[in-house]
Amino acid sequence: MTITTDQSTVVIDALRAVLGADYVVSDRAGLGVYELDASDEAITGIHRPLAAVLPETTEEVAEVARIAAEHDLPLLARGSGTGLAGGAIATQGGVMVVTTRMNRIVEVNLIDRYAVVQPGVVNLDLSTHLAPQGFYYAPDPSSQRACSIGGNLGNNSGGPHCLKYGVTNNHVLGLEVVLPGGEVCRFGGPSAENPGHDLTGLIVGSEATLGIITSATVRILPLPEEKGVLLATFESMETASRAVSATIADGILPSALEMMDKVTISAIEAGIGAGYPRDAEAVLLVELDGPTQTVGEERERVAEILSEHGAMTLSVAETAEEAELLWWGRKAAFGAMGRLAPNYHLTDTVVPRSKLPEAMQLVAEVASDYDLIIANVFHAGDGNLHPLILFDRKEPGIMERVLDASSVLMQHCIDLGGAISGEHGIGIEKNDALTLMYSDIDFGEMARVKRALDPRDLANPGKVFPSNFDRFGEPLD
Amino acid sequence: MTETSRTSHATTLRPLNADELSTIVGEADAEQRTLALRGGRTHERFQNLGDPTDLELDLTGLDGIVDYSPVDLTLAVEAGVRLATVDQLLAEQGQRIALDVPHRGSATFGGTFACGLSGPRRLRYGALKDMVIGAEVINREGFTTKSGGMVVKNVSGYELARLHYGAHGAFGIVSRLNLKVLPTVESRAEVAATYTTAEAAAEAGAAVLVSTLDPAAVYIVRSAPGQWVLRAQIEGSLQFARVQLQAVGQSLGAPENVEYVGIGGYSTPDFDRVVELREADTLVARVSVPASRQAEALAALDALESATLLADMGSGLVYVRSKDIGPAVASLKALGWPTAYLALPGESADDVDVFGPMDEAGLAVLRRLKDQFDPQRMFNPGRFVAFL
Ligand SMILES: Cc1cc2nc3c(=O)[nH]c(=O)nc-3n(C[C@H](O)[C@H](O)[C@H](O)COP(=O)(O)OP(=O)(O)OC[C@H]3O[C@@H](n4cnc5c(N)ncnc54)[C@H](O)[C@@H]3O)c2cc1C
Numbered sequence A: 001m002t003i004t005t006d007q008s009t010v011v012i013d014a015l016r017a018v019l020g021a022d023y024v025v026s027d028r029a030g031l032g033v034y035e036l037d038a039s040d041e042a043i044t045g046i047h048r049p050l051a052a053v054l055p056e057t058t059e060e061v062a063e064v065a066r067i068a069a070e071h072d073l074p075l076l077a078r079g080s081g082t083g084l085a086g087g088a089i090a091t092q093g094g095v096m097v098v099t100t101r102m103n104r105i106v107e108v109n110l111i112d113r114y115a116v117v118q119p120g121v122v123n124l125d126l127s128t129h130l131a132p133q134g135f136y137y138a139p140d141p142s143s144q145r146a147c148s149i150g151g152n153l154g155n156n157s158g159g160p161h162c163l164k165y166g167v168t169n170n171h172v173l174g175l176e177v178v179l180p181g182g183e184v185c186r187f188g189g190p191s192a193e194n195p196g197h198d199l200t201g202l203i204v205g206s207e208a209t210l211g212i213i214t215s216a217t218v219r220i221l222p223l224p225e226e227k228g229v230l231l232a233t234f235e236s237m238e239t240a241s242r243a244v245s246a247t248i249a250d251g252i253l254p255s256a257l258e259m260m261d262k263v264t265i266s267a268i269e270a271g272i273g274a275g276y277p278r279d280a281e282a283v284l285l286v287e288l289d290g291p292t293q294t295v296g297e298e299r300e301r302v303a304e305i306l307s308e309h310g311a312m313t314l315s316v317a318e319t320a321e322e323a324e325l326l327w328w329g330r331k332a333a334f335g336a337m338g339r340l341a342p343n344y345h346l347t348d349t350v351v352p353r354s355k356l357p358e359a360m361q362l363v364a365e366v367a368s369d370y371d372l373i374i375a376n377v378f379h380a381g382d383g384n385l386h387p388l389i390l391f392d393r394k395e396p397g398i399m400e401r402v403l404d405a406s407s408v409l410m411q412h413c414i415d416l417g418g419a420i421s422g423e424h425g426i427g428i429e430k431n432d433a434l435t436l437m438y439s440d441i442d443f444g445e446m447a448r449v450k451r452a453l454d455p456r457d458l459a460n461p462g463k464v465f466p467s468n469f470d471r472f473g474e475p476l477d
Numbered sequence B: 001m002t003e004t005s006r007t008s009h010a011t012t013l014r015p016l017n018a019d020e021l022s023t024i025v026g027e028a029d030a031e032q033r034t035l036a037l038r039g040g041r042t043h044e045r046f047q048n049l050g051d052p053t054d055l056e057l058d059l060t061g062l063d064g065i066v067d068y069s070p071v072d073l074t075l076a077v078e079a080g081v082r083l084a085t086v087d088q089l090l091a092e093q094g095q096r097i098a099l100d101v102p103h104r105g106s107a108t109f110g111g112t113f114a115c116g117l118s119g120p121r122r123l124r125y126g127a128l129k130d131m132v133i134g135a136e137v138i139n140r141e142g143f144t145t146k147s148g149g150m151v152v153k154n155v156s157g158y159e160l161a162r163l164h165y166g167a168h169g170a171f172g173i174v175s176r177l178n179l180k181v182l183p184t185v186e187s188r189a190e191v192a193a194t195y196t197t198a199e200a201a202a203e204a205g206a207a208v209l210v211s212t213l214d215p216a217a218v219y220i221v222r223s224a225p226g227q228w229v230l231r232a233q234i235e236g237s238l239q240f241a242r243v244q245l246q247a248v249g250q251s252l253g254a255p256e257n258v259e260y261v262g263i264g265g266y267s268t269p270d271f272d273r274v275v276e277l278r279e280a281d282t283l284v285a286r287v288s289v290p291a292s293r294q295a296e297a298l299a300a301l302d303a304l305e306s307a308t309l310l311a312d313m314g315s316g317l318v319y320v321r322s323k324d325i326g327p328a329v330a331s332l333k334a335l336g337w338p339t340a341y342l343a344l345p346g347e348s349a350d351d352v353d354v355f356g357p358m359d360e361a362g363l364a365v366l367r368r369l370k371d372q373f374d375p376q377r378m379f380n381p382g383r384f385v386a387f388l
């Protein structure tokens, strides 16, 4: 999108008239923080929006949307910018709505188990706010200290506890959405079922390509009475993977079931020294939650299953502090990778749980074929892999090798009956890879949704749909 | 393919697989013919009257189990598969699907998905939409389109299954659903406590909902005038059920009124009775009222003496069943909470949108979606929200 200086002055003035000059960022220095998100800039690039705006209310967002539409400019949404797929990057310029100031928890209703929040509320802040009342918000991306609920909704984010509780979309009861033309729609509500037709679940996960969420009614839950944590080590990733399958197949649904490989363990130990056994090839972290009674029974059963499936050592946390300690290493894993290499590329893919042993073998083969070090730290319980390809960007030609390896990994996972992303979204990182999963006709169906909500293709253009989509017979007009 | 009947208004076609279904839809599109979609026909009354159609499509011939992986707890079924068939298949592997669907021998997965309803155990297990991990839909051109897959976690473009959930086929015909299933539970139990006011029953229910107790369902039924029964259902291991049963009972207070239906099970006769839709002269309404406001709503509806009243606290829904159509409709209007009619007999039904009121801007979006997905109004014409 190219626009003249005159035009941009007009747009910026109009935005200032709505929001006040303080909340319209349009200078080069100020826009610096909005040029990137947490995706790999070597893939997604650095892109500056025409302006970033910080509204406080739905009405202001609607006004901003009208101004953007009037000037035919892209309309983007950004929460905390921790997205890993480039969803919040202004690849075609335009006006970026940053939700940082829309951070109010509007209503909490414990009996009805819902909270109404503005999109800029930080994920963890909601649970922290609810904790004194004995409640919490279940979806917990590892980035929860920073990421916003609006971003979670945009990406339909997951997290370690989504194994038992489901991803973001399973926790949303209603939404208020500003469409690219500035209309404000409401879907769903505090009840589980509402009159008319509920489009809430369609908007979640649409990565701001259908509109901007300005309020969400989310489900909240009573904090579990008890948590139990076990940590087991294994002599290979395959045996650990089999133990995962066996646990699930036994009918136990842990609240989290996380796996780490030797590379990850050595990074963690070099980084923070969490006390994980360095000689183990694989570590499984299992968390159970619920009434004290159930947790006690399940903890015993899981310990049995893990032992039967070749656990070399088994630690069971007796206190909350001990549990915290067992989790500590897992939580520090991504950060600790810096100990091993300056950069990493994360490929977020999924396979059916029973295919984990094969998937682990394939990851090891790709690492050796491409002469790369790949660390594995992932949500094993739902088959959601996170191979982290470690590299040094300064090495000539390395980026190409990393990306090739990543593509091969995605293809392998699809061949095993899986998918190209478990939770991090599509954005501009995986939009072309989506063609591995879907046909032109499938994209045609998605395009029908896009045309109904955003006929002028102004909402976060260029995201999700494959870049050659115009050639798919049903171009976006 | 079998042609099962020919009546004055419609020919019924019964495709036996998705390919036959595709062909029928493709031809209907080319010839501009309209289609009425039928599953197990248990919920035929839950739709607007709509226009007569050229063809009736009986989808019960799509009755194949496509894939079942017990170790992965995943299952793929064709849309015409009956719930009872799946219950049996899963039970053999010690698994189940936790849906409170009545008439399981008749109801199909496609029809259940297209209706988008759900019973009181939604509190613990979520609705069918939360169990669906992938879907295939035949679009208006007769093409098979897919979204999601066979993995339990998946972000890959728009969640199209959520568009079709509860859409009564308005945007396409569901041909296949991929589901996550659950292990069976060792035991079921129920605590029931009777109160003289709706307020007292709701208060007791609310205490359970804000506690760390873990019931599968919590609802209130009016069993007789001045008798409000709060039921809390419990599912889990035997030990768990025992402990929860005691704890829930204690939290309900007034022990002389507490009845332990006890270990060994519960059934949902009250619930099944309220939502039985096959009696032609009966109204069944679903009112969206959050649990914390249900006592007021029940008190206001108490005047409907012959009606059955049930408040599903865990889902924020109140159900009213009555043969006195006029007074029931009047009371529901006066109540003012958003109401949908799962069944509405009589002439009034002709111009009432049974799906109830929807946000105006949201409805505009819905119309645009219908224009995109079914511009010729081929699928169930006039039967969906706002007579779309
Ligand atoms: C260290 C680290 C760990 C992570 N761990 C996890 C994890 O465990 N699980 C997981 O799922 N993700 C994880 N992520 C990815 C990321 O944190 C999530 O995708 C998160 O939900 C993004 O939130 P955000 O506020 O940063 O969104 P942003 O990056 O600002 O935006 C993400 C997307 O949502 C859209 N969006 C933002 N606000 C709105 C709105 N109001 N309305 C509509 N669309 C909107 C944006 O346009 C963009 O497409 C991790 C990231 C990092 C850096």
Ligand SMILES: Cc1cc2nc3c(=O)[nH]c(=O)nc-3n(C[C@H](O)[C@H](O)[C@H](O)COP(=O)(O)OP(=O)(O)OC[C@H]3O[C@@H](n4cnc5c(N)ncnc54)[C@H](O)[C@@H]3O)c2cc1C
Pocket: B036, B037, B038, B039, B040, B041, B042, B043, B044, B046, B047, B059, B079, B080, B099, B100, B101, B102, B106, B107, B108, B109, B110, B111, B112, B113, B114, B115, B116, B117, B118, B119, B120, B127, B128, B168, B169, B170, B172, B173, B174, B175, B275, B276, B342, B380
């Ligand atoms: C209050 C209540 C509680 C219930 N509890 C639950 C529950 O816990 N969970 C749950 O999920 N459901 C629940 N149900 C829903 C109900 O059981 C289903 O709606 C029923 O099973 C319908 O199936 P059927 O095959 O008889 O559909 P039919 O009566 O044949 O059809 C119903 C509608 O679906 C359309 N349709 C049928 N098949 C298809 C298809 N393949 N593609 C597109 N459209 C189609 C029809 O055109 C019609 O509009 C409950 C129902 C009630 C009233």
